[in-house]
Structure formats: C-alpha cells, structure tokens
Amino acid sequence: MARRFIIDVLSKESRVDDFVTATITRVRVKPKPWDSQYQYVTMGYPTPYDYEDEYHLSLNCAMKRAQIRVTFKPKFSNLDQLVLVVSSAPRAG
DSSP, X not given: OHHHHHHHHHHHSOOSOOSEEEEEEEEEOOOOTTSTTHHHHHTTOOOTTOEEEEEEEEEOSOXXXXXXXXXXXXXXXXXXXXXXXXXXXXXXX
C-alpha cells in the first residue's frame, strides 16, 4: 500500500533529477473462470473490469550508502549548526 502511494506521488511530479523512474500503466487482464464477469466474456460482451494498474519503480543511479549526513557549520558562533540527514532505501532488482 505504501509502495503504491509513493509511486503514485512520484509519477505525478515533474522533477529535474533522474534518480528514480516511477510509472503506472494499465494492462488488460484476462477474467478468471470463477469471476462473475467471465460469463459476459464467453458471450462476446466486453467487461468493465478487465483492466488493472501495474506500478513500476526503478532506481536510475548506484548508491553506495543508505544514509548521508551533511552538517552546515556557520561562520559565526551565535548561529545554530544545521544538520541534514538524507536516508534512502536502495533495493536491487
């Protein structure tokens, strides 16, 4: 469920980077004999439920680390130090 949500959000955004590719495609599925819509297919009528969404997510770059920590140190001591932690979960395949 979370994977579908992430792919849905990423596929709708226009990004400058090309780190990931997220696509949603609709494919036609063959109705199962135990499905109630199967009888319409055998009679030659089209069914309204013969399409399914496929979610694809692929990583376009190699990542050596799963987490990167960047620290911004200010020149003046009265300013706070900023720490940015970027985490990613790369998956092979």
